[in-house]
Amino acid sequence: MTDPGSDRPTERPDGPAQVSGNVFHGPTALQVGAGNTMNVRYDVTPLSPLDASADELAAAVRRQWEQEAGLRRLLEPAPLPVRWQVSVRKAAGKVTGATAEGGRARFTPLPGLAAVTRDGLRQGGGLTELHAAYGGLASGRLLLVGPPAAGKTAAAVLLLLDALRYRANTAPPDRRALIPVPVMLSLHGWDPAAESPAEWAAGRLSREYTLFRGRDGRARALELLEAGRIALFLDALDEVRGKLRTAMVSALESADFRLVLVSRAKEAVLTAKRARLSGALALEILPVRPADAAAYLLNPLPELPPPSWDALARGLLDAPASTLAQALSGPLAISLLRDVYGDTDPVDELLDTGRFPTARSIEDHLLDHAVTAAYTARPGRPRPRHSPEAADRALRHLAVRLTEQDTHDLLWWHIPSWADRRPRAIAVGTVVGLLYGVLAFPMIWRMSGPVWACVLGPVAALASGFAAARLNRRSGDPQPLPSAGWRDIFSRSAVRAGVVQWLMTAVGVWLTFGLLTDHTLPAWLCFLCTAPTGFGTTLVYGRGYELVAGTFIGVGTGSWFDGVRRDHSSPPVVDTRSIGPRDVWLHHIRLRLLLGLLVGLSVAVLIVPVATWTNGFWAGAPVGVGAGLWAGLTAGPVTNLGVATALTAVQLSAAEGTPVRLMSFLEDARRRNLLRATGPAYQFRHARLQERLAAAPR
Incomplete structure (x- = not known):
């Protein structure tokens, strides 16, 4: 059965035209005789190894980021609308360089999408238009910029999920191979002087996805990248130091795959003065409109919202230039407000300009209550393992440590340097010494008699314990x-x-x-x-x-x-x-x-x-x-760094009151959307949260 004017078969969800994991080129029917015999032939082309790897990677990435988006509460309730416009900042070159109108395009539009034009980009748009710009941009270089807490990473995550859904559900199956799999990576740990973008990305893929483990995994990842079957979404460009950031942007010029870079606008402009990614299109994430913020806040509430929430929504709609509207112009503050205030809490107190004269004061108020709200038991949420006071004390200590080190990355293998190494070394030396003493005493007794056992047994225990303590002290250095x-x-x-x-x-x-x-x-x-x-x-x-x-x-x-x-x-x-x-x-x-x-x-x-x-x-x-x-x-x-980290957690618990099972606490804080994971490192949900916790009186 075919469409009129087409020789392609119509795909029916309940018919034989569905062959999972294969490309279907049939059926072809031949009727013989008086209508009582029909031979049906199916032409099925198996997926190539490269196609199979790309599909498996797409499934793994989708599972990963749907879970992460759930932890960040980007999907439930319905996400805030993403609005953007072409940036007027000098973070990239001319728009015509990105659209290649009248010139040669570096990338053809993805199947089902049209080429992006300068006039179309000037109109801006939302998430749907952002995906169209990503898939139809001739240069294949997209730069998402904006001020702090504007929702740049959230927009990138939603764009990545949209791209994965488009590849899986919307694109024609026989052309799916032409659509790259979007993968989001942090730029943390890349040395562009030692590795090309493709080599570095292949190494990261081989370490983060089991699909690419094994003898030929990295080579297969590199093959996908060089074939343009993967599109990289690179986050945290603004967190890289100036010279290294410039070197990264320069190295990305040679990348043969689509790129989406996420950066704060200030750092993007500073980088562009030294190294500009040719053909890049800079799109600025716009502030959330008061009407969108009000709709998002009222969405999970009953049809007739509580009076305090109704008053807050009316305040946003009636005064779009008010202090409250300015404070709730970013996704961070809006999501914090939903976290901090329950359905029956007096949220309308934020309308009091006497208590909250500036947008910054409202944001500080929300940040100050974020930890307490996350660790307060509420219906429908997992029961907290830690009290709000204990969690606040632990997170403040972590924020102070990271601020003193001038970093946002909490690397667990640096935690042993946060406490005095001597008590840990003494404990390890004591355990090893006792073990050697217990084992050495009967051996020496059997070989040389009780006298030598009493003499040499303690000596063996002291010597082994002292040597083990000295070795253990080395694990305290960053x-x-x-x-x-x-x-x-x-x-x-x-x-x-x-x-x-x-x-x-x-x-x-x-x-x-x-x-x-x-x-x-x-x-x-x-x-x-x-x-x-x-x-x-x-x-x-x-x-x-x-x-x-x-x-x-x-x-x-x-x-x-x-x-x-x-x-x-x-x-x-x-x-x-x-x-x-x-x-x-x-x-x-x-x-x-x-x-x-x-x-x-x-x-x-x-x-x-x-x-x-x-x-x-x-x-x-x-x-x-x-x-x-x-x-x-x-x-x-x-000399195990993991063991040293666990022992340091015990020291910190005694000295600072942090949880004994520190790594479990950090993972729990991530599930409660106070921390986020960037590769092997933890980061606070936002730099402003770290800044506020570090500045609070201890």
Whole structure:
């Protein structure tokens, strides 16, 4: 069945024309004889691997940002209307450079959308027109700017979700491959001098989406980017330092995919003076109109709203230039008002110009009550795990810390530097010392008798505890994460170097014992006990060099070791494959603990077989077990940043009254829309909230 004037089949939701996950090019019907026989042929073209990867990525991104939009309450109740106009600020070039009217377009319009024209852009519009501008812009470069708290990131999130829905539901299935998958990333952690935009984005995708894990994941992500199958939405451009921001914009010139950049207007103008993204179109997010704000605030209320809310709405509509209307011109203040005031609360007190003479005073009032409102039990919301007072105390402490460090990023691996390292080191040293004392005493008793056990047991406990305490103190310095995951530690080149080192060492040991000594070791024993040297070499050549530094299987800590690390190991990274900061923390703890166990086993395997072969089990095994235990402890929990963060949370709880389970508290604050996650870092919902909490009296 076809449409009139068309040879394409009509798609019916309940008919056979739907083939999930494939491109359908049929059916073709052939009737034979007197009408009693019909042969039906379906032409089904399977998706290419690139198409399948793009569709899987689209599904993952949609799940991620629908959840994040729900946490930020951008979807329920109905979102505030997004209004924009072409910016008059000097943040980009001429509009004709972006529309390429009369010239050659860098990108053709997305299927189903028309090319954007200068006259059409001058009219401005809402979210629908914003998507049309995104999909029809010839340059493929869109810059969303505006003042602080104007709702730029919210507009970008809603645009991303609209683009995903358009790709999934509106675009013709046979042309879906021509529509890129929008992915939002923070610019945090990119060094444009070391990586191109595509290489950096491919690395981020391989760490944040399980689709791109595995041996060829990063290569597949890079292929999607270079083929223009991904569009990048880059947030937090204004949070990057000036020179680095300029370098990023300059590097983005070479990107072969669509770009949407989000920035405060002031920083965008300053950047454009030094590096201007050619062909970029700057759109300014406009203030919320009083009528839209009133409709949004009354939407979740009954048909006849409470008198206080009705008075507030009438105040907005009757006086669109009032102090209240100015305060509620941004999404932040409007959403804060809904959070702070319940249905029966006296919200009309904000109309009192005596108490609130300026828009800033209204915003400050809302910010001051945001934490209390988020942690007050209300029907229909999860019961808070913390009291409003405890949450306010903890968040104020975090805000002060970040303000003192002149940053908005709360990096959990920097938390150990917030407290004195000595109590933590003493606690770790005490635990390790007691453990070694308990294990050493019976071993020494069996080998040398009770006298030596009483003498050497305490010595072993004190020495091991002191050494562990010294190692633990190093985890208190602010530092990047030493590893991004298994693939970064066990890279192909690192594993290859480890295998070569293992084989050479095994053959060397076997020849040495056979030719130069009276002891002949079996070949299997030589290969078994030298396997840890290959494992240690792999860690040294990968990103696990800190795990084996100073152990028996470490290559050393001198200049040669530093040279190997510098030549063969990638620089430390600041994010991991997990998306949320708490997931990153848990991933890091588990990874380091398991690697520490492997290091300990490797040391034990290195020493125990030879020692027991030559000296007997009771003489050789204790030495190997003790060395393996020490290596496992120092490579695992003693120097683990995740463990150090958990111990620091206990210190901060005792000194500042913050929650003992600090990482769980931070994730809960994110669910309550007080914090947001940007890659592996937490940030306050808005810089003004951090500023207000840090300035409040403690």
